[in-house]
Each structure stands twice: as structure tokens, then as C-alpha cells.
Amino acid sequence: MRSTIITATAELLAQSSSGDISTRAVCEAAGVQQPVIYRLFGDKEGLLAATVDHVWDEYLSMKRQAEQSDDPLKDLRSGWDSHTAFAIAHPNAYRLLFGSNAVDRAESADEAMRLLRAVLDRLAAQGRLRVDPEVGARVVMAANTGVALALILRPALYPDLALSTMMRDIVHGALVSDAAPASDAGESSRIAATTLRGALISMPDTLFTDREAGLLDEWLNRIQSQPPAG
Template identity: 65%
Template sequence: MDTRSALIEATAELLAHSPGGDVSTRAISEAAGVQQPVLYRLFGDKNGLLRATVDHVWDQYLGSKRAAEKSEDPLQDLRAGWDSHTAFALAHPNAYKLMFSSALGPEPEAAEEAMRILREVLERLAKQGRLRVTPDVGARMVMSANTGVALALITRPALYPDLALSVMVRDAIHRAILLAPAADTATQAADAAAQDARVAAATTLLSFVDELTPRPFTPAESALLEQWLAQIAGSGRTS
């Protein structure tokens, strides 16, 4: 392994185990077995090294996408792409946050490749007549939503404790950009309307459970009712 690669690998390892997401150039140099001036000579500054490290970590993730065989259904690939993006963020939170940090200067190359791979999937959907927006617009909508959810999950876990949120937002965005096949539109529209009505009813009841007077349920019964209504309200998600 050459010196440049050793520094990137050391940075990636320290970054992955850093509670706060920060690493010092001294710690990096020591882990790589080189003097600090070498680091600056190769990368210019710490941000240059971090940018190279982010590209390295993301390249490993994108490598699996490059190697993945396309399924017959691009929608399946679109869903899988979203889920793998969220899973990567949860597995590499510090590198993920750095990917979208303006402090690193120029956008890492991996960001452009991730967008290109996503756009290719949407172009396949467009050729099948299933996209209601252009692939470029769709890619920006999907990427911004996926990024937002992933950052929320890793930076504010107390506010966003339910990992299923990613799937719910995924399906909402996909409904916004996709058209149902013509033959299925009427049936799917009716099913969706019925499902929306059930979810709306459960959500409405859930908001009033604590306000019912006189209280018709024991605390245990109220807790159970709230659990059931919450399950119905969340049943609009699909896998």
C-alpha cells in the first residue's frame, strides 16, 4: 500500500470510530506511520484528505451498485437503491455527514456518480412510460429526500427513532414521481383512496383518544387502543 492510500485508510478507520466525527491530523499520521508534513504535501490540507477519504468510502458503496445486475423491473432497483443509501448512511454516519458538508469545499466526485446511477434507473422508468417528471427532476427529488431522511436518522436519532420512516418517505416520493401502468390505474386509485380513508380515520381517532370524556377505557385499554390505531395509521407504508 502506498503512502497516499495508507493515509486514506487510516483516516477512514479513525473516522468510523470517532464518537464526534472528528479526527486530528496527528492521529491520522501516527496511524498511517508517516510524518504530518507528508499528509499536507499529498493532500494540501486536512479537508483535502477528508474529501479523498469520503470519496474512498463512498466508492466502496458505489462499487456494489456498479456490480449489481439490473433487475427486470427498474422500480425494484429504485426502491433497492433508496434502501441501500439509507443503510450506508446508518453504517457510516461520519463519512456520510462529511459528504454533504460545505466545509470540504468542492463536491466529492462520489456525489456526482451517485446521482448518475440514480438517473439511469429513472431513465429506464421513463422509457416504460412510468415517470411523471423528467429523469433529472426525479433524480433531484429522490436524492434530496433520501439524503434528508438519512441525515435526520443519523444526526437526530432521538427525534427520528423509527427507521421505518425511510420507507414511508421513499414510497411517498415514488408516488409523487411515478405513474401507475394504464391498465392498473383505476384499480390502484380506488385501493389507494380506500387505504387513505382508513389511515385518515385511524389518525383522527388517535388524536382524540386522550380527550375522550368521560373516559370510556382504562389506562391499559387506552394504551392498547393507541397501539392499534398507530399500526393502522402506519399501514400506508409498503415494503
């Protein structure tokens, strides 16, 4: 019953010109009474959250199963492109997930961020990331969702999909050391601090005392936080 309702909701959402649907239409499509909706999902927001998670699970399952290449930068670029492609293919579900507060209960965005962070951790471990992986993940996600929303919400203003590729290369160039020239003399120090900080995660807990580990992390964070010269 639950899967039938979610499938019907996903189909109606995909067909909606406004990006909105009514619970009455869902009930008619699924062949159920409205009390069933509230019993299974709580309210319309809960139904939409479950539906968006269902739609995005298709996308996330591809990312979970994707084989890693030898180059995490290549994987980062591929992830950006697949994100944009999925947004174009499912504009209403995407708009609900990233362009509104209608589905705050959806879990899809959190998992997408975790998968992105894993790629950036690999870059940091190779000494190629200019910023902390958590910061980098937020920057990439914000830029990727921003350009995807621009493409689906303002197609007349942004008719060319090449905008996504251009934005991708600009953002990645600013974050990854071998994707663009270093911007200042302190660049290598910040990259080294990021690399060492990432490596410490996999080191034995007995390597440093809690006080030593805390002090080292504070020093590395201070190096990472230094602004570019000039």
C-alpha cells in the same frame, strides 16, 4: 503511502464520536509526518475528500455491479434502501459528504447522482415517470439524503428506520405513474411528453434538423411544465 493514510483516516473517522479528526492523529496512526499529508492531499479538506471517496467507493461499487431487474421501480426502491443502510453504517463519512461543505472536492455524490439518473431514465423510457428524469433524480436524492441525515443526526427524534421506507414510498408514489394514482386529468400528457423526450436521446441525430429538434424539445418541456389541474 497514500492508501495507508486514507485507510487510517477512514478508521479514525469511523471511531470519532464528534465526526471530526485531527491530521496529527492521522499521522500517528499512519506512521507519517504531517508534511506528507500536505504533499499528497494539499490540506485536511483534501484528505477528508479522498477518504470519503474511498469509503463511498465501496458503496458505489456495489451499485455499479448490481444486476438490473426487469422493473426499474424495484431497482429505484432497492437503491433508496441501500443508500439509507450505508448512511447508517458509515454515519461520519455520510455526514461529511452530504451534511457539510467540508468535502466539496469529493466525487462520490456526483457518481451517485449519475447512477440514480440511469434508473429514472429507464422508468421514463417505459412511460412511467411523471417528471423529467433530471428533476426526478434531484427530488429522490434530496429526499433520500434528507431522511438519512435525520436518522443519523437526530436519532432521539427519529428512532424508527421505518421512516425511510415511508418517505421512500411517498416520494416514489409522486414520481412514478404506477406507484400511486394519477393526480389530475393532464397526468397522461405529462408522462407521454417525458417518455418521448427521453426516447429522443437515443434516436439518430439526422432524424430532425437542429431547429426541429429544438422546437420539439421546447413543446415537450412546455407540456411537462404544466401544473396539475385544480
